Amino acid sequence: MKDAIKRAMDRALAALGFRLVKVSSFHVLIQAVGRLKEEADGLRDRLHKADATAEVERARMQWTRTMLDETLARQRREFGDLVRSVVDRSGSNGRRRMVVMVTSTSQVTQLRALAGCEQLRRDYEVTVVAYADVKTSGILDLCLKEGVRLLSYDLRLLCGGSINLSAEPDSLHPLTDIGEALRKRGSTEATERMREIAMLFSEVRDQSQFATTAQRALNATAADLLVLFEDNAEYATGIWINVANRMSIPSVILPYTIADQIEPAETHVLNEKYWPSDGIYNQLAEVAFPHWLYQHQDRWLLRRPGLRLIAAEALGVAPPTPWILNSSRATAIAVESKAMREHYVAHGIPESQLVTTGSVTDDQMARALAQKEELHRKLDLAPGKPVLLCSLPPDQFPRPQCQFPDFRGVLDFWLNALKGVADWEIVLKLHPSMRSEDIDYVRTFGIRTSELETTSLIPVCDLYNPSVSSTIRWALACGKPVLNYDVFGYRYREFASEPAVLTVFDSDAFSKELQRLTQGDQGLRDLADKAAAAAPRWGMNDGGSMERILELFRDLTERRLPRAAS
Secondary structure, eight states: OHHHHHHHHHHHHHHHHHHHHHHHHHHHHHHHHHHHHHHHHHHHHHHHHHHHHHHHHHHHHHHHHHHHHHHHHHHHHHHHHHHHHHHOGGGOOOOEEEEEEEOOGGGHHHHHHHHTOHHHHHHEEEEEEESSOTTTTSHHHHHHHHTOEEEETTOOEEESSOOOOOOOOGGGSOOOOHHHHHHHSOOOTTHHHHHHHHHHHHHHHHHHHHHHHHHHHHHHTTOSEEEESOOOTTSTHHHHHHHHHHTTOOEEEOOOOOOOTHHHHHHHTTOGGGSTTSHHHHHHHHHHOGGGEEEETTEEEESSOHHHHHHHHHHTOOOSSTTSTTOOOOSEEEEOOHHHHHHHHHTTOOGGGEEEOOOTTHHHHHHHHHTHHHHHHHTTOOTTOOEEEEEEOOOOOOOTTSSSSSHHHHHHHHHHHHHTOOSOEEEEEEOTTOOHHHHHHHHTTOOOBOOSOHHHHGGGOSEEEOSSOTTHHHHHHTTOOEEEEOTTOOOOOTTTTOTTEEEEOSHHHHHHHHHHHHHOHHHHHHHHHHHHHHHHHHOOOSSOHHHHHHHHHHHHHHTTSOOOOO
């Protein structure tokens, strides 16, 4: 009995042990399968990452190859020019490449002068990069007419021959949206400080993107020369010049305006974003970068908001003297006249940058002076009558310094005053930035308006009537007297000491001087004599300015190569 029980127990224990072994083995198997699954998942992830890495590497290699091809193409072209210059300097038919940067609708006159120069078009393949409205400004129509390649600020091809605008793939430099990351994160005591830091990151990234754009454009066009009409602390011009310098591409500024510190100060004096006390970045800029400060009307101002100027300083693209227009790291500045050279030197621009050439508009005015009778007929002006040319400004309100409540009030007074002038031919030139509704309103007064360039109209007139415009220097260059109506109360100083410019600040003074100059011969004659005396200082109307500018271009581009022995 005991043996039978013992045998039964042994069988039961054996069965139980087998089941325990099975359970144990099952768990071991499950664990093994789990480990295998983890290894398989890891292997799959590594394979995916390998595929992605391979794709990125393929993209990187393609981008590098494209950049190398463009660099080699430039070197082959440069080497070829060198060989031809040694063998036969006059035998080269190859054109160099020029990139022209346009930042304002007011620069269209200068662009038109460049694009219309036959010699320049024979010597250079021109690409325009526009940071202005290309349609309303007329830039697109101009480039279409002249067959010039036009790119938008983001390098979209708008007209002209296509180019390979290759760039390093975005996948190599993914853009981190810090703002989105902060929104997903719970708010803490440090969140606000992190947002402020994120703003600086975003601004640095944005300015770096401008540099990438510049590099892409200069690479794709194989540029030999970068041409700008200004270097302005508030625009991307300094970034483009910095990139060109790093690529050993010379840059030249062909100035289109004249300004000192007062003009930007007047623009920003009521804007708190430019006050040193506005926010942590402005406060830091005030302490760390005092050369960005300027005092105007008992208020200290920053030339740019602190966030933007700190980023520019960090990236090394800030101008040497931010409050001075065309204080720049450009290779050269083409000086328009003796008076402008004195202006630049007085404002601290190094003389080593200055090359006196005359302006791109000088030759246009010289031709207009020679064709004065033809232009009279084109404008349908009565023979024998003197001509008053008025350049109307655009709407610049709000301006508490102006005695009129709005722009319509300005136009009502000014245009009615002109209509009251007897025995004169009145011609209006409207500012390119004037709104279409304001243009329609001006035309209701029935005064002749002209679409001709201001450079063609000034030589025709006997009295020029603008409002604190840089075109005053064109009138002086042509020996024309100026009645400057500072209707918005800017009180700029560029022409304050010029005897040929009579400046008035209110409606009574304007009416009085307008009558005196248009009704009494002696008053106008005295002012005209002063203008004639000022002309040699303000202009170079010998018809050779463009040739001097082209010679400057040649000098700048040839500096990149050893000069051939003569």
